[in-house]
Amino acid sequence: MRLAKSYFADERKDDLNEIGQGRSRVDLPGHVTGKTTYFADRNFPGMLHLKMVRSPHHHARIRSIDTSEAEKHPGVVRVLTAKDVPHNTYTILILIQIGPEDEHVLAEEKVRWKGEAVVAVLAETERAAQEAAAKVKVDYEVLPAVLDMEAALKPGAPLVNEHHGQNYYMYDSGACRKVRFGDVEKGFAEADHILEQTYSSSPIEQAPMETTGCIAVPEGNDRFTCYTNTQAMFFTLDNTSIILQMPGSQLHLVGGTAGGGFGGKVDVIVEPIAILAAKLTGRPVSFIYSRHEEMQISSPRAAETITIKDGVMNDGRIVARYVTGYTDAGAYSRHSPYGAQKGAAHYPGPYTIPNVWADTYCVYTNRTPSSAMRGFGVTIADFALEVQMDKLARLIGMDPLEFRFINAYRDGDMKAHRQTTEGAALIECMQEASRAANWPVAEKYYALSSHPREG
Amino acid sequence: MAIRRGRGVAAINYPTGMNLGGDPSQALVHSTPTGNFMVTLSSVDLGQGLKQVISQICAETIGVPTDRVVVDTADTDTGPHCMGTFASRGTHRIGNAVIQAAKEARQVMLEVAAEELEVNAADLETDGAGNIHVKGAPQKAISIFDTALSAHFKRGRSISGRGMFLVPRSFPETETGAMKPATCYAHACTVAEVEVDDETGEVTVLTVKNVFEIGRALNPKMVEQQLVGGSWMGISHTLYETTEPYYPAREHGGSDFNEYLMPGPGDLADTEIIVLERPSADGPYGAKGPGEMCANPQIPALANAIFDAVGVRIDHLPITPERILRALKEQRRV
Amino acid sequence: MAKVPVQFSLNGSEKAEFVDSGATLLAVLRGKAGDTSPKGGCHQGTCGACSVIIDGELRLSCLTLAETCDGAEITTTAGLAEAGVLHPLQRAFMDGFAAQCGFCTPGMLMAAKALLDRTPNPTREDVVEAISGNVCRCTGYEPIIQAILAAARANSHNAA
Numbered sequence: 001m002r003l004a005k006s007y008f009a010d011e012r013k014d015d016l017n018e019i020g021q022g023r024s025r026v027d028l029p030g031h032v033t034g035k036t037t038y039f040a041d042r043n044f045p046g047m048l049h050l051k052m053v054r055s056p057h058h059h060a061r062i063r064s065i066d067t068s069e070a071e072k073h074p075g076v077v078r079v080l081t082a083k084d085v086p087h088n089t090y091t092i093l094i095l096i097q098i099g100p101e102d103e104h105v106l107a108e109e110k111v112r113w114k115g116e117a118v119v120a121v122l123a124e125t126e127r128a129a130q131e132a133a134a135k136v137k138v139d140y141e142v143l144p145a146v147l148d149m150e151a152a153l154k155p156g157a158p159l160v161n162e163h164h165g166q167n168y169y170m171y172d173s174g175a176c177r178k179v180r181f182g183d184v185e186k187g188f189a190e191a192d193h194i195l196e197q198t199y200s201s202s203p204i205e206q207a208p209m210e211t212t213g214c215i216a217v218p219e220g221n222d223r224f225t226c227y228t229n230t231q232a233m234f235f236t237l238d239n240t241s242i243i244l245q246m247p248g249s250q251l252h253l254v255g256g257t258a259g260g261g262f263g264g265k266v267d268v269i270v271e272p273i274a275i276l277a278a279k280l281t282g283r284p285v286s287f288i289y290s291r292h293e294e295m296q297i298s299s300p301r302a303a304e305t306i307t308i309k310d311g312v313m314n315d316g317r318i319v320a321r322y323v324t325g326y327t328d329a330g331a332y333s334r335h336s337p338y339g340a341q342k343g344a345a346h347y348p349g350p351y352t353i354p355n356v357w358a359d360t361y362c363v364y365t366n367r368t369p370s371s372a373m374r375g376f377g378v379t380i381a382d383f384a385l386e387v388q389m390d391k392l393a394r395l396i397g398m399d400p401l402e403f404r405f406i407n408a409y410r411d412g413d414m415k416a417h418r419q420t421t422e423g424a425a426l427i428e429c430m431q432e433a434s435r436a437a438n439w440p441v442a443e444k445y446y447a448l449s450s451h452p453r454e455g
Numbered sequence: 456m457a458i459r460r461g462r463g464v465a466a467i468n469y470p471t472g473m474n475l476g477g478d479p480s481q482a483l484v485h486s487t488p489t490g491n492f493m494v495t496l497s498s499v500d501l502g503q504g505l506k507q508v509i510s511q512i513c514a515e516t517i518g519v520p521t522d523r524v525v526v527d528t529a530d531t532d533t534g535p536h537c538m539g540t541f542a543s544r545g546t547h548r549i550g551n552a553v554i555q556a557a558k559e560a561r562q563v564m565l566e567v568a569a570e571e572l573e574v575n576a577a578d579l580e581t582d583g584a585g586n587i588h589v590k591g592a593p594q595k596a597i598s599i600f601d602t603a604l605s606a607h608f609k610r611g612r613s614i615s616g617r618g619m620f621l622v623p624r625s626f627p628e629t630e631t632g633a634m635k636p637a638t639c640y641a642h643a644c645t646v647a648e649v650e651v652d653d654e655t656g657e658v659t660v661l662t663v664k665n666v667f668e669i670g671r672a673l674n675p676k677m678v679e680q681q682l683v684g685g686s687w688m689g690i691s692h693t694l695y696e697t698t699e700p701y702y703p704a705r706e707h708g709g710s711d712f713n714e715y716l717m718p719g720p721g722d723l724a725d726t727e728i729i730v731l732e733r734p735s736a737d738g739p740y741g742a743k744g745p746g747e748m749c750a751n752p753q754i755p756a757l758a759n760a761i762f763d764a765v766g767v768r769i770d771h772l773p774i775t776p777e778r779i780l781r782a783l784k785e786q787r788r789v
Numbered sequence: 790m791a792k793v794p795v796q797f798s799l800n801g802s803e804k805a806e807f808v809d810s811g812a813t814l815l816a817v818l819r820g821k822a823g824d825t826s827p828k829g830g831c832h833q834g835t836c837g838a839c840s841v842i843i844d845g846e847l848r849l850s851c852l853t854l855a856e857t858c859d860g861a862e863i864t865t866t867a868g869l870a871e872a873g874v875l876h877p878l879q880r881a882f883m884d885g886f887a888a889q890c891g892f893c894t895p896g897m898l899m900a901a902k903a904l905l906d907r908t909p910n911p912t913r914e915d916v917v918e919a920i921s922g923n924v925c926r927c928t929g930y931e932p933i934i935q936a937i938l939a940a941a942r943a944n945s946h947n948a949a
Contacts, residue, residue: 034826502890
């Protein structure tokens with residue numbers, strides 16, 4: 001790695017003592033000796049193993065659940081269903097009014113995705129829990145499912161979640177988050193060329209090396225300690241308190257070192273049921289995702305479909321950009337409304353474009369709910385935006401890097417979401433990339449900077 | 456039947472912190488009787504090295520070597536609230552909270568030293584090696600070790616501090632989308648070079664040159680770790696990864712690492728990392744959050760490089776050999 | 790279910806356990822023998838995080854039955870350092886910043902040790918082959934490859 005110190009040197013004082021030093025990481029000795037403690041590196045006598053019984057159907061009504069055979073299986077201590085959960089709702093961030101509350105901890109009347117949690121089996125050994133889980137009988141009435149976003153948005157599509165009444169999240173701005181800046185139709189009318197293209201992606205897994213999990217331990221004084229690899233200790237504590245209708249003061253979460261996260265350990269899914277199980281059995285409970293569960297059950301990055309329509313001039317200026325983005329939230333919201341909205345905030349990319357229109361939708365389908373992943377709301381948008389930039393450049397016969405210089409944002413420029421650009425550095429990054437990659441551009445582009453435009 | 460080479464570029468920015476703000480973090484800092492400093496948090500280290508970077512931020516602010524600082528996290532009984540580690544917020548939000556707490560602790564420390572040296576606290580500075588002395592008169596000094604002992608057992612002062620950092624939450628205007636998503640943004644420009652086998656559709660990533668602007672490299676070695684690992688993940692996303700290879704159909708979704716493919720150690724691209732630093736106005740020592748940004752630009756850069764190589768556009772991720780071959784067949788047919 | 794007696798040496802210490810028939814070595818090391826250094830990343834042999842060395846051979850402890858290890862000499866990452874002195878590989882991983890979350894690290898070190906024990910002067914290709922069964926999600930592998938090569942060089946300097 002090379003630090004290119006000459007850029008922005010006048011804005012920086014490099015005379016610090018500890019900052020800027022490549023000091024050895026305090027956790028490396030633990031990592032290389034195996035002493036770093038992850039949540040599961042603990043043994044508790046009498047610990048029970050939780051195995052979740054999950055829906056085999058994309059969409060089905062639950063007619064009945066028969067846990068009698070499972071309960072009789074040797075080694076089984078307790079079997080939990082929806083009625084055992086005091087407030088059977090995953091509450092996201094309800095304390096700061098971020099909802100919606102559209103998902104159960106254990107399924108009640110319906111299952112809405114293949115893999116949804118229905119019954120929790122607690123047993124002395126993992127093997128007993130797995131064998132007993134196979135003996136749980138759930139009578140399902142299979143319902144039509146919708147897996148395609150476009151189909152989900154058509155009238156007459158199967159309704160994924162009655163809570164919403166339609167297969168998209170209702171923002172305060174309507175069916176989508178909206179950005180309206182300037183007049184795109186006027187821009188298109190002036191443009192020399194119009195280019196409309198659609199980009200899409202499939203769901204992607206965070207796949208940390210350590211799977212999601214926790215161990216909940218009753219402390220014998222009405223308090224429960226939960227060792228967890230969550231990325232957000234207090235999301236977990238506060239949500240659990242609401243779900244279990246238990247004062248927060250009774251909950252003690254211990255974590256702090258996760259074997260990778262990448263956004264996959266943000267949703268509060270394993271702790272509430274494990275702590276409930278610990279409370280109801282009086283024993284430590286371990287609930288750790290298998291690798292299969294981590295792959296197919298834990299929230300992935302949403303699949304997205306993004307259409308970009310641009311108006312561009314022969315001289316390289318993009319004069320109008322119209323973006324429609326669809327985020328596949330899967331069966332439940334989790335953080336997808338936030339993610340789709342973050343996409344809206346990201347358009348039109350780091351470019352100054354006078355007319356911008358963005359609509360971003362959060363769409364429900366009968367699949368594994370998606371949620372946060374590294375680059376949430378932006379990664380796929382950048383794929384779409386930067387391939388589009390390449391296509392536009394070639395359309396007007398311009399070098400792709402030079403084309404970006406012409407449109408790059410600078411300090412003082414107004415952004416589509418009506419904030420003034422500050423601290424821009426796109427131009428300098430491209431200048432350095434041009435040199436490092438031996439991709440020369442015309443001299444005038446090396447003279448540009450991110451400082452405010454003259455006049 | 457040929458191996459064709461191509462090159463592509465992408466330029467991006469990325470916001471630091473939870474979108475629209477409203478994501479606070481707190482920190483507590485206190486000195487032990489012998490002048491070691493404890494930082495108490497409930498923040499999570501996912502491997503990005505939060506504990507190390509926080510200890511450096513605290514050490515810089517108080518004016519001690521990093522090895523005098525210990526970070527204790529995450530225990531909700533002792534650590535004050537942190538929103539969590541996500542959205543590239545850790546260094547920025549938690550770092551700022553730690554700076555505030557460390558400044559308060561430093562002020563008490565200097566006041567105690569001032570009493571010991573019989574000067575004004577404003578006349579004192581730290582030497583970064585464990586001592587406090589009068590500005591311009593280094594011989595008039597006291598060690599932080601002695602200062603801490605004095606504070607605890609003679610002067611009855613608590614060398615400690617509290618920090619809280621909150622970017623106020625912004626609410627998008629419903630009709631225009633006017634909003635404040637973030638207070639600072641990181642930047643990147645990536646150029647990727649590939650070879651595409653037009654018979655098998657396989658893509659070999661030859662080189663990836665990434666230029667990242669991250670505000671300030673608080674620990675350059677750790678920054679390098681993050682950027683190298685992120686660049687790898689960006690390549691992985693582009694060419695390999697999905698839980699639903701036949702999306703929107705759910706069949707044949709991978710269950711483990713045999714089926715969920717990612718580049719292995721034998722599939723690495725020659726990767727160059729160049730870092731620019733334009734300090735942010737509100738970041739700790741100007742730092743921005745690079746953790747997510749670094750895995751994004753490779754994706755479109757590679758898609759553009761593939762087009763440059765074989766003249767087909769795959770506008771869907773992942774860009775698999777099958778998709779390239781289908782597109783090449785279509786191209787030949789036309 | 791009857792328990793099976795198993796005696797083995799773990800990092801030079803004699804261990805004797807009664808294990809469930811069918812229990813994996815990984816579960817016994819972590820649950821009974823008090824060694825949590827091998828990690829369970831997938832429990833089905835596809836990630837390498839559980840790697841240990843049994844009688845000189847690199848093995849996946851999640852796919853090894855504990856009861857087949859009677860009389861075996863087992864090395865794990867917890868036993869790499871000797872009398873508090875880090876193994877050259879551990880030192881190289883630290884100096885080379887070759888770990889982030891650290892979860893794959895114990896397995897990587899086992900694969901690296903198994904390599905250097907049989908090939909003290911590996912080429913880059915040898916290193917890549919040796920760690921190809923160990924998945925890492927954080928580092929992008931390059932720092933790990935460099936650390937293993939650095940450890941090999943350090944070893945040969947010391948031997949020379």
